[in-house]
Amino acid sequence: xxxxxxxxxxxxxxxxxxxxxxxxxxxxxxxxxxxxxxxxxxxxxxxxxxxxxxxxxxxxxxxxxxxxxxxxxxxxxxxxxxxxxxxxxxxxxxxxxxxxxxxxxxxxxxxxxxxxxxxxxxxxxxxxxxxxxxxxxxxxxxxxxxxxxxxxxxxxxxxxxxxxxxxxxxxxxxxxxxxxxxxxxxxxxxxxxxxxxxxxxxxxxxxxxxxxxxxxxxxxxx
Amino acid sequence: xxxxxxxxxxxxxxxxxxxxxxxxxxxxxxxxxxxxxxxxxxxxxxxxxxxxxxxxxxxxxxxxxxxxxxxxxxxxxxxxxxxxxxxxxxxxxxxxxxxxxxxxxxxxxxxxxxxxxxxxxxxxxxxxxxxxxxxxxxxxxxxxxxxxxxxxxxxxxxxxxxxxxxxxxxxxxxxxxxxxxxxxxxxxxxxxxxxxxxxxxxxxxxxxxxxxxxxxxxxxxxxxxxxxxxxxxxxxxxxxxxxxxxxxxxxxxxxxxxxxxxxxxxxxxxxxxxxxxxxxxxxxxxxxxxxxxxxxxxxxxx
Numbered sequence: 100x101x102x103x104x105x106x107x108x109x110x111x112x113x114x115x116x117x118x119x120x121x122x123x124x125x126x127x128x129x130x131x132x133x134x135x136x137x138x139x140x141x142x143x144x145x146x147x148x149x150x151x152x153x154x155x156x157x158x159x160x161x162x163x164x165x166x167x168x169x170x171x172x173x174x175x176x177x178x179x180x181x182x183x184x185x186x187x188x189x190x191x192x193x194x195x196x197x198x199x200x201x202x203x204x205x206x207x208x209x210x211x212x213x214x215x216x217x218x219x220x221x222x223x224x225x226x227x228x229x230x231x232x233x234x235x236x237x238x239x240x241x242x243x244x245x246x247x248x249x250x251x252x253x254x255x256x257x258x259x260x261x262x263x264x265x266x267x268x269x270x271x272x273x274x275x276x277x278x279x280x281x282x283x284x285x286x287x288x289x290x291x292x293x294x295x296x297x298x299x300x301x302x303x304x305x306x307x308x309x310x311x312x313x314x315x316x317x318x319x320x321x
Numbered sequence: 322x323x324x325x326x327x328x329x330x331x332x333x334x335x336x337x338x339x340x341x342x343x344x345x346x347x348x349x350x351x352x353x354x355x356x357x358x359x360x361x362x363x364x365x366x367x368x369x370x371x372x373x374x375x376x377x378x379x380x381x382x383x384x385x386x387x388x389x390x391x392x393x394x395x396x397x398x399x400x401x402x403x404x405x406x407x408x409x410x411x412x413x414x415x416x417x418x419x420x421x422x423x424x425x426x427x428x429x430x431x432x433x434x435x436x437x438x439x440x441x442x443x444x445x446x447x448x449x450x451x452x453x454x455x456x457x458x459x460x461x462x463x464x465x466x467x468x469x470x471x472x473x474x475x476x477x478x479x480x481x482x483x484x485x486x487x488x489x490x491x492x493x494x495x496x497x498x499x500x501x502x503x504x505x506x507x508x509x510x511x512x513x514x515x516x517x518x519x520x521x522x523x524x525x526x527x528x529x530x531x532x533x534x535x536x537x538x539x540x541x542x543x544x545x546x547x548x549x550x551x552x553x554x555x556x557x558x559x560x561x562x563x564x565x566x567x568x569x570x571x572x573x574x575x576x577x578x579x580x581x582x583x584x585x586x587x588x589x590x591x592x593x594x595x596x597x598x599x600x601x602x603x604x605x606x607x608x609x610x611x612x613x614x615x616x617x618x619x620x621x622x623x
Contacts, residue, residue, distance in 0.1 A: 148536065171540075178538035188533045192344040204333060205539045207326060249537070 100126040100257065100288050101147070106156030108142055108312075116142040117312045120156070124290065126256070129283045130318070131299050132292045134309035140292035143309070144261045147290065148182060149173050160257070178206055181250030181287070185262035187242040189234040189249075195221060195241075196230040199249045206253060220248035224278055240271040247275065251282050258282060260291045264298060272298055330546070338551035345523050349551075352519040352610075353559055359512035360563035360606050361570075363505045367598045368567055369589045370501040376588060377494045378456075386452040386464045388471060389479045398476050399450060406452055411463040413455040420444045447478055461491065512609055520617035524548070531621050541622045545615070552614025553607055560606030564599055 101124040108117040117139045124130050132140050145151045146158055152166040159165070165176060182188075189198050199217035208216070221227055224244040234242055243263060250258055260279070264272035276298060283289045293299065299306055308316040342349050388406075390399060403415040418426075423446040428435050452467060454460050464482040471477050524531070534544045571590045578586035594602075 150536075174535075174538045174540045176538075177536060182536055188529070188536070190530050190533055192340060192530070201534070201539075202537045205534075205537060205543060207330075209329065210333075 100124055100128070100161065101290075102157075102159040104157045104159070106146070106153045106158055108139075108146060108151065109154045115312050117146075117309075120314055122307065122314060122317060124288065126288055127283070127286055129279070129289045129302075129304045130291070131302070131304055131306040132290060132309060133294060133296070133299060133306055134315075135294065137311075138309040139312040140294070140309060141261055142312075144259050144290070144292050147257075147259055148180065149176055174205075178202075178253060179256055181253070181255040181258040183243070183246050183250050183258070183260040183263045185265035187234070187239075187246045187266075189242055189245055191234050194231045194233055195226060195237065195245045195248075198234070198245055199252050202249055202253050216252055217248070220252040221245070223251075223281075224248045239266050240268075240274065243267060243271070243275055244278070247278055247282075251287070255287060258287050258289045260289070260293075262293055263291060264293065264295060269297075273301070276302055330543075331550075334546040334550045337547035338554065341527070341547055342551050342555075345526060348519060348523045348526065349555065352516055352523070352613075353555055353562075355515045355519060356512060356556065356559035356606060356610060357562045357566070359508045359515075359609075360560055360602060361566050363508050363605070364563050364567035364594060364602055365570065366501040366504045367602065368571060368594050370497050371595050371598055372589050372592055373494055373497050375592055377491070385454070386467050387481045388450040388452065388477055389447045389481070390449060391476055391478050392447060394448075394476055399448065402474075402476055403450055406450065406467070409467070411455055411458045412467075413453045416451040416453070418449045418451060420446055420448050423447065423449065509605070509609065513613065516609060516613035517616060520552070520613045521620070524617045524621050528621055531618075535622075544622045545618050548614050548618040549611060552610045555614075556607040556610025557603060559610065560603040563606065564594070564602060568593060 101122070103120050103122040106117065106120040107115065109115050120143070132143060134140055142151070146153060147160070147165075149165050149168065157164050157166060160176070163176075168176060190201065193201065196214065196217050199220050200213040203213040203216055204210075218227065218230065221230060224247055226241060226244055226248065229237060229241060229245075232241075234245070237245065243266075247263075250260075258279070263279075264275050267275065272295065279289055279291065280302075305318040306316070307314060307318050388402070390402075399417050403417060406412050406415045421444070424438070424444050427446060428438060431438075454463050468480040468482055471480055531544055571586075571593065574586040574590050
């Protein structure tokens with residue numbers, strides 16, 4: 100599913116965020132990427148999302164070198180992924196339902212299909228009673244569940260999550276991980292960047308450890 | 322893409338544009354007021370220029386060259402001269418005024434001198450040809466040219482044409498046009514800057530939202546769509562409001578001017594803004610707002 104070959108990323112001033120990364124993540128895997136602050140977790144996710152391009156090396160997703168992908172094809176790539184962020188990144192002026200439906204609108208689905216599938220996605224995360232609520236009226240846990248519903252509503256083959264439980268209390272973090280496990284069970288590959296060791300231990304999944312921008316431990320594939 | 326998909330997308334752009342407009346009502350109202358004010362000023366300038374232009378056109382169509390004929394010419398001489406003048410494409414029509422008609426007109430024009438005229442043994446006024454120029458003709462140049470062509474013709478006693486007066490009038494119109502153009506250009510530049518800043522502010526406030534849209538796979542065109550629809554609609558609404566204000570101001574000025582028995586406003590605002598100019602103003606509003614929206618959103622979306 101994801102193959103990273105000799106990939107490095109340097110930012111302005113030649114600061115190396117990631118160096119000589121070689122990784123493979125198979126279809127259907129549930130992988131944690133961990134490491135201390137500045138280890139390169141978020142940089143790796145930004146590269147997978149094609150927000151950045153590698154300075155050298157390649158990132159292949161389903162055989163496609165996404166670093167070499169033309170800018171006009173990036174939206175299409177992102178439609179095959181779901182994303183969840185620590186700060187939820189919901190559109191504040193849209194309701195929960197409209198936030199989720201937006202992904203389907205972008206993909207060109209009819210309004211009826213958008214609303215039906217968005218409702219199903221919100222129901223699957225236990226928010227069928229908060230469809231018309233605006234993000235500012237939702238709790239942190241509810242906002243993250245809306246973000247997860249948005250991430251899975253178009254049935255992506257890959258879900259990327261950057262510190263998805265960072266703003267949530269431990270009970271809610273467990274709840275969010277339970278949702279990820281369900282999504283993974285349906286065949287979606289999941290990559291979660293987190294520094295929460297308790298969560299990683301509880302989940303017992305493959306864990307890639309980054310140290311100073313290098314892979315210190317690639318973990319064992321399931 | 323099928324037509325239904327285009328319509329679906331357009332419907333989304335419109336509803337999202339309205340949603341976005343309402344959500345940032347403060348900034349958007351500021352942009353709308355700026356645009357209405359600028360277009361109102363431009364509309365007033367256009368109104369004044371259009372009215373002066375109309376007046377000049379009316380006066381210009383009334384401009385005529387008067388050719389006074391020598392006494393004692395046979396009846397065929399005025400006809401031959403009129404025929405010659407009619408062949409000139411700048412001439413619309415030629416009217417012959419015989420001595421009797423000239424005297425009748427004089428009596429009407431100078432009624433208080435009627436008794437004096439009655440005491441005359443013979444009619445001293447000459448017959449004449451009144452040459453009316455075709456619409457759109459450069460009256461000053463045409464009149465001067467006709468006068469020059471008749472110079473030395475022994476059938477003609479005198480050619481009269483108040484050239485200075487017409488030239489002054491045309492100079493006034495030229496100044497009004499140039500001044501109006503400069504004001505409109507100045508307003509246009511100012512409004513582009515102000516609108517650009519206001520819209521950049523609106524887009525800046527939406528930068529997180531735009532980033533989210535990009536992350537979930539929205540294309541730049543899909544993100545830009547609602548902003549452009551909002552920009553176009555705002556420009557059009559601003560233009561319609563400005564036109565309504567121009568007409569309201571015009572009516573008020575004319576009414577007030579007539580009430581005070583000094584009809585100055587009639588000269589510069591007697592007639593409403595011509596439809597072509599009103600349409601031009603609406604188009605200007607639409608283009609300014611649309612351009613401002615495009616430039617602003619392009620900085621964030623690319």
